[in-house]
Amino acid sequence: MIETFELTKTFKAEDIETMALRNVSLKVEKGDFIAVMGPSGCGKTTLLNILGMIDTITLGSYMFFGQDVTRLSEKQKTDLRKRNIGFVFQNFNLIEELTVYENIELPLLYLGWKRKERKKRVEEIISQMKISHRKNLFPVQLSGGQQQRVAVARAIISNPPLLLADEPTGNLDSMHGEEVMSILNELNKAGTTIIMVTHSRRDASYSRRVIHLFDGQIINENLNEMV
Secondary structure (H helix, E strand, O other): OEEEEEEEEEEEEOOEEEEEEEEEEEEEOOOOEEEEEOOOOOOHHHHHHHHOOOOOOOEEEEEEOOEEHHHOOHHHHHHHHHHHEEEEEOOOOOOOOOOHHHHHHHHHHHOOOOHHHHHHHHHHHHHHOOOHHHOOOOHHHOOHHHHHHHHHHHHHOOOOOEEEEEOOOOOOOHHHHHHHHHHHHHHHHOOOEEEEEOOOHHHHOOOOEEEEEEOOEEEEEEEHHHO
């Protein structure tokens, strides 16, 4: 599904150059659940943004389903991202002016789904996430755990093969964090490939592989039972 080779990302500000990632070679198979760990500032979120085609690489290569991402136009990358990748963020990133239903429906509008098809799919997903009774509420009326359920629902509404999660339980208490991780675990069992950035060893225990970054480099990689 994904393969990077000696991926390097450099940020420049005036005369200062910072290397956020250096020579990152990574292979992700369909159905993987990978946790990316490491101290703050080690490049975890930068890696996730590059894999999600939100950011670009400086050197190296990135293959996504056999396509060389570095050779794609911005429009091509946007189209590829919309159809294949869902995102879950620590801060939920819900649109405050939209209801739960409308937030979840939004990706399907962008993809041009017909109204009847959208309605059927949204009803399915809000039932799966156990938030049907809150579909007409606004994000401000929800708890943190409920908002993250909505965010996950929005991320998977179009059945993307890849889900990228950046500290998905970072703003949640332990109980709601466990609920969100259980949802991600079930999605992975159903076939969704997940790459998750986390500081939490508990959250990482749900993954199949753990990749440790330090100073922008992969320093080791463990199977789940070795975490």
